[in-house]
Amino acid sequence: MPPDGSDFFRDSGDGPPLRILTPLHSFEPGGVERIALRLHRAWRAAGVDSHLVVGRTDGAMRREFDGLRYFTLSPRWLPTASWETLWMIASLPRAIRAVRPDILFCAGNTYAIVMVAMRILLRQNCPPIICKISNDLHRHDLPRPARPFYRLWLRLQARMIDRFVALAPAMEPEIVALTGVPESRVDTIEDPALTIDRLSIAPSSSPGPGTHYLAVGRLVPQKNFSLLLKAFARARQSGDRLTILGDGAQRAKLEALAESFGIAESVTFAGHVSDPTDYMKRADIFVLSSDYEGVPAVLLEALAAGLPTVSTDCCASMRSLLANPDHGIVTPPRDAEALAAAMAAARNIRFDRPAARRLLRRFTMEQAAPAYLASMRQTSLAAARRHDA
Structure with a gap:
C-alpha cells in the first residue's frame, strides 16, 4: 500500500483535471510542509494536475520524498533561506503565470502573507486561494500590544483569501469569529496525519x-x-x-x-x-x-x-x-x-x-485528499461565477 493512500481514490470530478499550485519554502522539516507534500503526492497519483513549487531545495525531507516532481524558484548560486518569504513573494508570480493554475493551495496560515501578496500583485489575474489554517488563531503567546494588529491581519486575510479549511470541527467557529468570514467559506477537513494502514x-x-x-x-x-x-x-x-x-x-x-x-x-x-x-x-x-x-x-x-x-x-x-x-x-x-x-x-x-x-479514522489521507479536491472545485467555480457576473 503506498504511503499516500492514493490507491483508495481517483479524481472523479466533472470536466478537465483540476490544476493546483502549492508553494513551499523548502524541504526543511515541518508538519505543514510534510502534510502538503503528502497531499501533492496523493493528488498526482490520483490523476490530478498538481504542481509543487519550492523556494529552495534545502532540507531533510527532500530525501523522504525522493522522486517527487517539483519546480524550484531559487537558482543554486542565490542563498534565500534568510529572506525566504520575500523571495517567494518576488518570484512566485512568474510561476503562477507559467503554470496558470485553477487554484492556489496555501498549505498553512504561515504562508498566508505570501497569498495575500499574490492577490495584491496579480489582482484579477490571481487564481482563487484556499488556505488551510494550520495553527491556533488566538495566539495568546503574542505580546498584548501586538494582538490588535494581529486581529487586523486576520481580517485582511478574509478579504484576500477565497476559502479556509479547518483541521477539526472545533477550529471552525474560531476561524469564523476571528477572520469575520461567513461559515459558507469555511470547510472542515480533518488533518490527514495518517493512512488507513497506520491506524x-x-x-x-x-x-x-x-x-x-x-x-x-x-x-x-x-x-x-x-x-x-x-x-x-x-x-x-x-x-x-x-x-x-x-x-x-x-x-x-x-x-x-x-x-x-x-x-x-x-x-x-x-x-x-x-x-x-x-x-x-x-x-x-x-x-x-x-x-x-x-x-x-x-x-x-x-x-x-x-x-x-x-x-x-x-x-x-x-x-x-x-x-x-x-x-x-x-x-x-x-x-x-x-x-x-x-x-x-x-x-x-x-x-x-x-x-x-x-x-x-477521520484523520487519514484517504479521507482528506478527495475532500480537498471537492473544496477546491467549489472555490474555483465560485470564483468563475464572480468573474462572469
Missing part, C-alpha cells in the same frame, strides 16, 4: 526500567521544550528517560538547560527523523508542550501507536482529541507544575486502543 501500530515494549517519555517537534520557541524539560525534572523518578526528536535553532540552549536542571544524563536529543514510529513503539508516554498548534499530526501518530498522551491545551481541538481519559491528559499552557503532575499521572493510564482507532 493501529503494533506496540513493542519500552526497554529498561522506569518510564520512557517521548516528544517530537522542531526545536523552536513555539514547541516550548524548555517547559517540557522543567516538567520532566520535577516528575522524573529513578530510571525515567526523555527522548526528544527534532532539530532547530534552540538545540544548544535546550541541552544547556537540561544540564542546569541535572537531567542531562536522562535526556536524549535524537535529532530529526523522517518517521518517529520506531521511537513511539519503544516509548511509554508521549508529551506535547507547545504554546500553540492547529491539530498536531504527531499527536495523532502517537495515539495510533497506542501511547498515552500528555498535552498542553495549545489549540481549540485538543480537548476533543483527548476527551477520553484513557487516551491522555490536557494541561494549561506554560504551566510546568501541571505538566509534571500530568506526566506522573499518565503512568497509570490503560490506553483504549479500539476507541483510538475509531477516533483516528
Whole structure:
C-alpha cells in the first residue's frame, strides 16, 4: 500500500483535471510542509494536475520524498533561506503565470502573507486561494500590544483569501469569529496525519526500567521544550528517560538547560527523523508542550501507536482529541507544575486502543485528499461565477 493512500481514490470530478499550485519554502522539516507534500503526492497519483513549487531545495525531507516532481524558484548560486518569504513573494508570480493554475493551495496560515501578496500583485489575474489554517488563531503567546494588529491581519486575510479549511470541527467557529468570514467559506477537513494502514501500530515494549517519555517537534520557541524539560525534572523518578526528536535553532540552549536542571544524563536529543514510529513503539508516554498548534499530526501518530498522551491545551481541538481519559491528559499552557503532575499521572493510564482507532479514522489521507479536491472545485467555480457576473 503506498504511503499516500492514493490507491483508495481517483479524481472523479466533472470536466478537465483540476490544476493546483502549492508553494513551499523548502524541504526543511515541518508538519505543514510534510502534510502538503503528502497531499501533492496523493493528488498526482490520483490523476490530478498538481504542481509543487519550492523556494529552495534545502532540507531533510527532500530525501523522504525522493522522486517527487517539483519546480524550484531559487537558482543554486542565490542563498534565500534568510529572506525566504520575500523571495517567494518576488518570484512566485512568474510561476503562477507559467503554470496558470485553477487554484492556489496555501498549505498553512504561515504562508498566508505570501497569498495575500499574490492577490495584491496579480489582482484579477490571481487564481482563487484556499488556505488551510494550520495553527491556533488566538495566539495568546503574542505580546498584548501586538494582538490588535494581529486581529487586523486576520481580517485582511478574509478579504484576500477565497476559502479556509479547518483541521477539526472545533477550529471552525474560531476561524469564523476571528477572520469575520461567513461559515459558507469555511470547510472542515480533518488533518490527514495518517493512512488507513497506520491506524493501529503494533506496540513493542519500552526497554529498561522506569518510564520512557517521548516528544517530537522542531526545536523552536513555539514547541516550548524548555517547559517540557522543567516538567520532566520535577516528575522524573529513578530510571525515567526523555527522548526528544527534532532539530532547530534552540538545540544548544535546550541541552544547556537540561544540564542546569541535572537531567542531562536522562535526556536524549535524537535529532530529526523522517518517521518517529520506531521511537513511539519503544516509548511509554508521549508529551506535547507547545504554546500553540492547529491539530498536531504527531499527536495523532502517537495515539495510533497506542501511547498515552500528555498535552498542553495549545489549540481549540485538543480537548476533543483527548476527551477520553484513557487516551491522555490536557494541561494549561506554560504551566510546568501541571505538566509534571500530568506526566506522573499518565503512568497509570490503560490506553483504549479500539476507541483510538475509531477516533483516528477521520484523520487519514484517504479521507482528506478527495475532500480537498471537492473544496477546491467549489472555490474555483465560485470564483468563475464572480468573474462572469
